[in-house]
Amino acid sequence: MSTDTILTLKSSDNQLFTVEKEIAIKSTTLKNLLEDGCVSPVIPLPNLDSKILTLVLELLNKENDDQKKSIENLEISTLVDLAKAANYMEIKDMLDVVCQRTADLIKDKTVEDVRAIFGIVNDFTPEEEHAIRAEYEWAFEI
Numbered sequence: 001m002s003t004d005t006i007l008t009l010k011s012s013d014n015q016l017f018t019v020e021k022e023i024a025i026k027s028t029t030l031k032n033l034l035e036d037g038c039v040s041p042v043i044p045l046p047n048l049d050s051k052i053l054t055l056v057l058e059l060l061n062k063e064n065d066d067q068k069k070s071i072e073n074l075e076i077s078t079l080v081d082l083a084k085a086a087n088y089m090e091i092k093d094m095l096d097v098v099c100q101r102t103a104d105l106i107k108d109k110t111v112e113d114v115r116a117i118f119g120i121v122n123d124f125t126p127e128e129e130h131a132i133r134a135e136y137e138w139a140f141e142i
Contacts, residue, residue, distance in 0.1 A: 007034075009057075015050035016042065023060050028090035045089075052078075061096055067097050076105060076117050084116045088090045111140065 007024045009017045027029040033039050045053060055078070059067050072080065079102050086095035106114050115122060124132070135141050 007039070008042045009053065010042045011048055011050040011053045012046050013049050016052060017050075019057055019060075023057070025138065026060050026091055026093075028092070030089065037067070047088045048085050052081050055082060055095070056085050056091070060091070062094055064097060067094060068101070071098060071101050075103075076102070077108060079105075080118070 003023050007019050007021055007030070009024075011017065011018060021034065025034065030043070033043065036064070049054065053065070059070060059082075060071060074082070079098055082096060083098045083102065086092075086098055106117060109117070122129070
């Protein structure tokens with residue numbers, strides 16, 4: 001394999017990863033960098049740590065159905081990080097799969113459950129929350 005078919009990616013925690021260009025161009029971000037000639041010997045990805053970048057690269061090497069199987073047992077926090085990574089790298093198919101899995105996990109959950117899952121602090125006053133629940137009653141029916 002020649003070196004012009006390999007890219008080196010650098011995670012936010014300074015880990016280096018080699019990836020075939022054929023796989024890398026599944027990321028619109030990397031594809032655009034390549035097409036625009038903006039590629040240095042090492043491409044920094046400051047928004048991705050090595051744990052998530054490893055997972056992204058593993059998933060890029062899999063077909064869509066295999067990606068779905070691979071993410072079935074991931075924790076919600078990892079899914080959220082993976083969704084951010086897929087969005088940052090513009091990997092639409094992966095983002096779709098991860099978002100669908102996340103949606104499946106919160107389906108039929110109460111607002112309070114979803115807040116707990118994502119660590120969202122309720123900053124509404126009781127009056128504001130009551131008004132929102134009244135206006136969007138359909139959204140709170142389970």
